[in-house]
Amino acid sequence: MASAEIRNKIFDTPETNYLNHTRGWKSWAFTLDHKRIGVMYLIGVTIALFLAGAFALVLRWHLFWFEGGFLSNEMYNQMFTLHGAIMVFSFIIPSVPAALGNFVLPMMIGAKDVAFPRMNLMSFYLWIAGTCCLAAAILSGYGLDTGWTFYTPYSIETSTGVIFATFGAFILGFSSIFTGLNFLVTVNTMRAPGQSWFKLPLFLWSLYATSIIQILATPVLGITLLMLIAERTMHIGIFDPKYGGDPVLFQHFFWFYSHPAVYIMILPAMGVISELISVYSQKRIFGYSFIAFSSVAIALLGFLVWGHHMFTSGQSPMVTLIFSAITFTVAIPSAVKVFNWLATLYKGSILLNTPMCYALSFIFLFGIGGLTGLFLGALSTDIHLHDTYFVVAHFHFVMVGGTLTALLGGLFHWWPKMFGRMYNDMLGRISCFLVFAGFNLTFFPQFVMGSRGMPRRYASYDPEFQIFHQWSTFGASILGFGILMSFGVLLYAAFYGKRCGANPFKAASLEWQSSSPPDFHNFIHKPILHDPYDFDSQVYDKDLDTYIPRELADPKTVPPRREPVHH
Amino acid sequence: MADHSHSHDDHPPFNHPAPIPLLIGVFLALVFLTILTLVTSDIELAQFAFPIAMVIATAKAALVCAFFMHMFWDKSFNVLFFLSSLLFVTLFIGMTLLDTGQYQDDIDSFPREPEATPVVAEQ
Amino acid sequence: MAVVDTDNILEEEHHHHEPFIAHHFDDAEQQFDSGKLGIWLFLVTEILFFSGLFVAYTLYRIHHPEIFEQAHHFLDKRLGALNTIVLLFSSLTMALGVHAAQNGDNKKCGLYVLITMVCAAMFLGVKAIEYSHKWDLGIFVRSEFSYHPHTAEPFHVSPYLIKLSVIPVLLLVGFIAASFFARASSKVALSKFMGGLAITVGGYFVGVLIGMTFMALTAENEHAQLESPSQAPLVLRALTLDDDKHDDGHADADGDAHADGDHSHADGEDHAHGDSHAKSPDLGRDVGIFFSIYYCMTGLHAIHIIAGIVALAWIYWRCLVVHWRPDYFGPVDYVGLYWHLVDLIWIYLFPLLYLID
Known part of the structure; x- marks a missing residue:
């Protein structure tokens, strides 16, 4: 048994950590440390979130009046395009994997860093370059009005800055590939000795599945966008019907990437939720292997359903039928996850702190988002609902209600680890309530409007829809305030929060065995491996005021194990 | 791999050099297949021409993968x-x-750009 | 749970063990395995990157077989075969280079890598001849496609070829100069490196010369084909006709071609002036779609060759400064794998683009 001296050395808040072991902007700009890159990514995606979120609020207030408010139709088109493009390519796709994943993944497997640290930094700079290219589409004065999907032939003909934007998305694609490649290799080759695949936290399984999609799908986006650029500049006649090209082919190309990309956005979020639900129920996750394999199943099934975006694009009936049928099968692994989370909650000792509140919101919102997806996957209802606000509400329930909520929950969960300080839990819970209430108020009315035929992407609309739009606009304002508040709470905590110990939440995965904030090398000791969901392996240490592994605790104070360890 | 051409004792376990005669043999086989595909393309084979060309290409690709890319040992x-x-x-x-x-019929009947810009080759 | 040795749980402070093992890896094997898996995954992304073009190719070939049958008459099988052999040979030298690096023989490895680079540049030289010849004839992508048949003198230097060769000439001069300067300031490795790069660029010009020789040999054939229009493929007739429609004046410049155009006029009449929605009137221009795909595929492949040369140059430099050892040869292996993939893609491009019947 370890002495108190060793315990203090390992778990007590250290003098030097990854944040302050070197100083100056250069030590951040050229860092190869995955933790610093994760933090920089976090700052970056947050800026992108606020920028694109501001666009969303402007759009919502414009729609407050049925004849349209203060935007011209052209401005409106450009604004919803940039809202979509920046949110998708610069925020949601890198949000959980590149910001949270970068920080947590190597620590969860007891490694010092990801396999290719330089590539990791490169990924971040590519992210900056790509986002700047997207922003250049605005600043150049051309704007962009194609929608984030860049459908041909309009994207070939419009005079707006399609080339800037597509080039930006192309670069962001490489950034995403680099992250995915890095994670795949890291999980494969750098796990701690004895850490088998089934001792990985479920967050890693979901990041692994995400990485598979990033590797297999993102290159197709790359070639699609290059071909679009070639089509615009040289008229190569592959997508442009004026030159004998096939415009629907572009949609096939685009959705071969972009449907799997939807799972790049949601899978990591599901991984975060698996961690949160288990830790804050203090109960072994129910159906570990089912959750693990359902991640992989979603990743693979995600490649078989892209045609459900094209039911009304002139796609052939047979293919439409096939895609519709396969679309329904995606519901199975998704439901497996939800059922397992619910079963984990059952008889758990639930702690309703901020991250858990976000996790529970996730389950509710994702449930609605997922189930409404079935209406859109069914052929007959989709013909009616296609391109209406129903679609808008559906994917916002998954992307915002799902991914953004999980990102916030994950941030509140790992924030004490990242900065060694605890946030104000009450304010955090209030922010969660505002996000949840504001979100529902924004998007529930949109389901109603959509099913009554309100088409998306219109700058003005029939007066009968005005009341729904007004509710939605109020909701969006509350949602915006809630998100702002949650980041405010976190930011305040990072500088002025109360110091906290290595493992304040009694979590059992390896990252909690480092000090808070972690050392530059992540661990100054060889981390002791447990089952990541065996919470009885952690015991409270009075001197350190935190939870530490049973093996290192003072033998006199260690309580006996409550349950036998399952293997 | 018993037949390392220069088996050094200091080779760590992940280092398996492919035997040189094998590499050269693979190259010759690849050249042979290239000539074969050229020859078959000159013969009138109607609908079989394309599958045969693809089978030969795949055989070449398999050789490159297995031996040049060390897949055989990977x-x-x-x-x-x-x-x-x-x-x-x-x-x-x-x-x-x-x-x-x-x-396809919709695409074929779509009005084409009437005049392509004539590009005058400089001579 | 295994018993934990809690007394020795702190990591010892022994950072830096081996010069070529990054701090976050435990040992050489873990580093090698990570790199190897990484490069394989990268190759997966490359295959999917190219897959878009293969999809476009397959679709257009299945839906418009007539375009493809006509289009291949413009491609020179022999140049394609020559390039195939050049690339296969470069793959062999690359594999031998990896073998040498695995045995820690930096000198041999450098030689093989240099040969690989020269072959790569030769490939580009032949490609430059193919491209410039097509551009001379007005064979561009779909929207710019306007075919002007004419036969050039053997060893005629196309203005397009000159444009393509500007950068190689500058590079050649630069590398030779750099090599001499490095020698003058007695930086042996740098001088050798620059010399190697100069030889590589030289390979481009060798490729150009070989390509020209092949073209000169095939020129006779092409001539014969153009002079007997009944033998010429349908598309040639349709195209020459199209051509006359909008630039009569220009065709005068080469008498032969003009005569051919007149010849085919009668034959092509019903094709060219039939129902405007039928396939045949557009056939001539739609051949341009084949060339759009051809330029996209070969162009993207050529970009990969250039990237390969840069990567190989890095390997070559590290051979010169003697970095490779039996327990550290990973980068040679990884670049080798990339190089073989470029070869693999060409193995498919060759029959798909050049050997259509």
């Missing part, structure tokens, strides 16, 4: 990953192909 996990990419390419081609036949 970890099966790496090989699995690499080959699975072909599955996804097949899926991509297959599903797209199933669909696009439907609306």
